[in-house]
Amino acid sequence: MVEREENRAIVIGGETVSPGQEKLVNIAIDRLPTGTLIDIPVYVFNSKKPGPTLLVQAGLHGDEINGIEIVRRMLQEKRFKIDRGAVIAVPILNIFGFIHFSRDVPDGKDVNRSFPGSKKGSMASRIAYHYTSQILPQIDFGIDLHTGGAQRHNFPQIRYTDEDPKSLELAEIFNAPFSFSSRLIRGSFRNAAYRMGKPTIVFEAGESMRFDDYSILEGMQGILNILRHFNMIDKIEPKYVERMKSIHLTGRRWLRAPTAGMFIPKVTNGSELKKGELLGTVTDTFGKKTKKLKAPFDGFVCCINNQAVVNQGDALFHVGGEKIR
DSSP: OOOOOOOOEETTTTTTOOOOOEEEEEEEEEEETTTEEEEEEEEEEEEEEEEEEEEEESSTTTTTTHHHHHHHHHHHTTTOOEEEEEEEEOOOOHHHHHHEEEEEEETTGGGGGGTTTTTSSOHHHHHHHHHHHTTGGEEEEEEEEEESSSTTTEEEEEETTTOOOOHHHHHHHHSOOOOEEEETTOOOOHHHHHHHHHEEEEEEEEEEEEHHHHHHHHHHHHHHHHHHHHHSSSOOOSOOOOOOOOEEEEEEEEESSSSSSSEESSOOOOOOOOOOOOEEEEOOSSEEEEEEEESSSSEEEEEEOOSSEEOTTOOOEEEEEEEEO
């Protein structure tokens, strides 16, 4: 990453955060039917010393609360007190989804499929537009915090863009338990950032509407790893998690329910697997018929569906092999 010659003021929502300032600003989005104004709260920490500007955002999907808790804890513990550069921290991007315990906004649209958005579009499109126009031009790189959807529990993992070597660099610095490349999805925040030349990684950990303390600590440690690498902080104290090296997964595959029934996993998330190992069973409610799911290759489990009653074809395990570098 190339640092600017000098820090500059950051302007969001019509408010200026000068070098040496910390400020909570807001991006006005819309109103509830009651007339209550809804805006996106944005915390800005702008150091006097030059350095990169990092975006840390959560709550793009309103029901994915682990990321929201990661940002909240880092704010509470004052972990964004930086020596160089700037941090833009967004605890809840999709306020509408959050207050409705929903992934989407009230009209059913996914904000993370609405970028770069439109000033006069749907609610999701307008959220994406204001965010794209006010936040993305001011950052050097970003971390987007997510969880698995519905009852799918993602073991802490970083996803990066294969076409962007700088995002791979960020993934390696973050050093989550697992990392792998993930294709760009049309309308996603990461795709919009990539098109603007802003390297971005996605941290996926846990499942929606359920706190997972290990996932939260992994996310906090990864953010601190990046802040330290770019000399935005001088040390990491205390450390939340320590490990040697992230495991890079390749050849990933979803294993799906071979029939409808009761799903009983036999392995824990994050486990190392051997080809042919029993991963779980799907049985009918009378215990007369049982289907087994076995590991297709040596590798690791990076996601388990915690739904107990499943239909044929439901995604149950996400597995991948270790890439040797």
